[in-house]
Amino acid sequence: MAGDDARGGSLRLNLRSRKVCVIGAGMAGLAAAHELRREGHAVTVMEQRGDVGGQWLYDPRTDAGDPLGAAPPPVKVHSSMYASVRLISPRELMGFSDFQFVPTRHGGDPRRFPVHGEVYRYLKDFCDAFGLMDVARLNTRVVRVAMAPPRAPGEEDGGEPRWVVRSVKIRESEDGTTDDEEIAEPQEEVFDAVVVANGHYSQPRLPSINGMEQWQRRQLHSHSYRVPDPFRGEVVVLVGCGDSGLDIALDLCGVAREVHLTANSSVESATSTTPAMPKMLANHAGHLQLHPRIDRLCHDGHVAFVDGSGVVANTVLYCTGYDYSFPFLDTGGLVTVDDNRVGPLFEHVFPPAMAPSLSFVGVPKKVIVPWFFQAQARWIARVLSGRNTLPPVEEMVRAVDEYHRGRENAGVPKKYSHDLGGVDPRNVDPKEMYEFVAKYTDLAPMEDWKNEIVYSVIRNVKQDRETFRDRDDDSENVRRGVERWLTLNMSAAANEE
Numbered sequence: 001m002a003g004d005d006a007r008g009g010s011l012r013l014n015l016r017s018r019k020v021c022v023i024g025a026g027m028a029g030l031a032a033a034h035e036l037r038r039e040g041h042a043v044t045v046m047e048q049r050g051d052v053g054g055q056w057l058y059d060p061r062t063d064a065g066d067p068l069g070a071a072p073p074p075v076k077v078h079s080s081m082y083a084s085v086r087l088i089s090p091r092e093l094m095g096f097s098d099f100q101f102v103p104t105r106h107g108g109d110p111r112r113f114p115v116h117g118e119v120y121r122y123l124k125d126f127c128d129a130f131g132l133m134d135v136a137r138l139n140t141r142v143v144r145v146a147m148a149p150p151r152a153p154g155e156e157d158g159g160e161p162r163w164v165v166r167s168v169k170i171r172e173s174e175d176g177t178t179d180d181e182e183i184a185e186p187q188e189e190v191f192d193a194v195v196v197a198n199g200h201y202s203q204p205r206l207p208s209i210n211g212m213e214q215w216q217r218r219q220l221h222s223h224s225y226r227v228p229d230p231f232r233g234e235v236v237v238l239v240g241c242g243d244s245g246l247d248i249a250l251d252l253c254g255v256a257r258e259v260h261l262t263a264n265s266s267v268e269s270a271t272s273t274t275p276a277m278p279k280m281l282a283n284h285a286g287h288l289q290l291h292p293r294i295d296r297l298c299h300d301g302h303v304a305f306v307d308g309s310g311v312v313a314n315t316v317l318y319c320t321g322y323d324y325s326f327p328f329l330d331t332g333g334l335v336t337v338d339d340n341r342v343g344p345l346f347e348h349v350f351p352p353a354m355a356p357s358l359s360f361v362g363v364p365k366k367v368i369v370p371w372f373f374q375a376q377a378r379w380i381a382r383v384l385s386g387r388n389t390l391p392p393v394e395e396m397v398r399a400v401d402e403y404h405r406g407r408e409n410a411g412v413p414k415k416y417s418h419d420l421g422g423v424d425p426r427n428v429d430p431k432e433m434y435e436f437v438a439k440y441t442d443l444a445p446m447e448d449w450k451n452e453i454v455y456s457v458i459r460n461v462k463q464d465r466e467t468f469r470d471r472d473d474d475s476e477n478v479r480r481g482v483e484r485w486l487t488l489n490m491s492a493a494a495n496e497e
C-alpha cells in the first residue's frame with residue numbers, strides 16, 4: 001500500500017486536514033505528532049509533564065504516599081524509570097525511520113544498549129529536528145475526553161463526530177505525596193480527532209496474594225523503585241521474573257543482604273528455566289535465590305512459598321507489570337479495559353464505533369519502538385486525511401473478535417492480548433509487527449542486518465542476562481550493516497548541525 005509523498009499526494013488527492021489533539025508526548029505521542037503533521041494535519045500535543053520524553057524523562061520522585069499504586073488511577077508520578085536502566089532493545093532498531101538513533105557527537109552513551117538518558121536526549125533531538133516543540137503544550141493534563149455534538153448536517157463535515165478535550169495547566173508537586181497544583185481554570189477545546197498516547201507503564205498491576213493486606217513491613221511496586229540504596233542490608237522478596245524483576249534483582253545484589261526472586265505465574269516459572277537463570281543465580285550465589293510462587297505473606301514478616309519453603313523478609317517488591325488506564329476517556333462504555341485488554345480496537349488502533357476520529361498509538365507490547373509507533377501513526381494520519389480507508393464498522397468488529405478468539409484458542413491469556421510476540425507470551429516474534437507495517441504503511445521493511453540483530457538479541461538474552469548487552473559477536477553482515485548505517489546517518493546529522 002505504498003503512498004505518495006505527503007504534500008504532493010495531498011494536492012493530487014484533495015486530502016483533508018483535520019484538527020487533531022494528541023494526548024502525551026512520549027515516544028508514541030511524538031510519533032503521532034510527527035506523522036500527523038507530515039500528512040498536513042493541525043496538531044496540538046498535550047503533555048502533563050514539564051518536558052517531552054514520557055517514561056524516558058527520568059523522575060526521581062516516586063508515588064511515595066502510595067508505593068503499591070493501589071489508589072484509583074491515575075498515579076501521581078508518571079515515569080517508572082529506575083536509575084540503572086539500560087535499554088533491552090538495540091539502538092540500531094529503535095530509531096524513527098527518518099531520524100535514526102545514532103550516537104551523537106555531543107557526548108552521551110554511544111553503546112548499542114545505552115542508559116535511559118540517551119533515549120531522552122534522542123527524543124529531544126527528534127523534536128528539535130522536526131519542530132515538534134512548537135505544537136507541544138507542556139504542563140497540560142488532559143482530564144476529560146468526550147464526544148462533542150456533531151456539526152449540523154449541511155455544514156462542512158456535517159454529521160462527523162468531534163471531541164471535546166478538557167485540560168488543566170499544572171505545576172508538578174515537589175514530591176509524589178501531594179497532588180500537582182492546578183494553576184489555571186480548566187479549558188475545553190473541540191477537535192476533529194483525538195489520538196490517545198498516554199503510555200501504559202505507569203499504573204501498577206498487582207497480584208492477589210494471601211496476606212498482602214495485612215503485611216506490616218515495606219511493600220512497593222517497581223513503579224516506585226528508583227535506586228537500591230534504601231534496601232541496604234535488607235532481605236528483599238521480588239515478585240515477578242520479567243525484565244524489571246530481573247534487572248532490579250541484579251541492581252539489589254550486593255546492596256541488599258539477600259534477594260529472593262519469585263515467579264508470578266506459570267509462564268514466568270517456565271521463563272525462569274532458560275539457561276540465563278542458573279547462570280545468574282550462580283554468579284550471585286549467597287545473595288540471590290529463586291523460588292516458586294508465594295503462597296502467603298504472614299503478619300510476622302514470614303513469606304511462605306508454594307513449595308513449603310519460606311523466608312523472613314523486610315520488603316516485598318512487586319515487579320508484576322502495569323495496567324492500561326485511560327482515566328480521562330469518556331466513551332460511554334464503547335472502549336473498555338478488561339484484564340489488560342483494551343477494546344474493541346481494530347488492529348490495536350481504532351475503536352470501530354468511533355473510528356477514525358478516536359485512535360490509540362502505543363497499545364501493543366513487544367514491538368520495536370518508536371518505529372512501530374510511527375507505523376501506527378502514519379496509518380492514522382492517512383486514514384484521517386482520506387488517503388487510506390478503513391473497512392466498514394461491522395467488518396472491523398468481526399476482525400477484532402476473530403483475532404482475540406484465535407489467540408484464546410491458542411492458549412494466550414487475556415492479559416497478553418496486546419503482546420504482538422506471537423502466541424507464546426514467553427517469546428518475542430516480530431512477524432505480526434512486520435505484517436502490520438507492510439499492510440498499512442509505506443515504511444521500508446526492516447533491513448536484513450537489523451533483523452539479524454533482533455534474533456540474536458532474543459537468543460542472547462536467554463543465554464546470559466548479565467552480558468547480553470555487551471557482547472561483541474556480530475556477524476560480518478551485521479558489522480557491515482552497522483558501518484553503513486553509521487556512515488549514512490552520522491554524516492546526515494553532521495550536515496544538519
Ligand SMILES: Cc1cc2nc3c(=O)[nH]c(=O)nc-3n(C[C@H](O)[C@H](O)[C@H](O)COP(=O)(O)OP(=O)(O)OC[C@H]3O[C@@H](n4cnc5c(N)ncnc54)[C@H](O)[C@@H]3O)c2cc1C
Pocket residue numbers: 023024025026027028029046047048049052053054055056078080081082085086087088089140141142143197198199200201244328361362367368369
Ligand atoms: C523501567 C522501564 C524500562 C523500559 N525499557 C525499555 C527498553 O529497553 N526498550 C523499549 O523498547 N521499551 C522499554 N520500556 C517501555 C517504554 O516505556 C516504551 O517502549 C515507550 O517509551 C512507551 O512510550 P509511550 O509514548 O507509549 O508512553 P510514555 O513514555 O509513558 O509516554 C506517555 C506520555 O503521556 C503523558 N500523559 C499521560 N497521561 C496524560 C494526560 N492525562 N494528559 C497529558 N499527558 C498525559 C505522560 O506524562 C507521558 O509523557 C521500558 C519501560 C520502563 C518502565
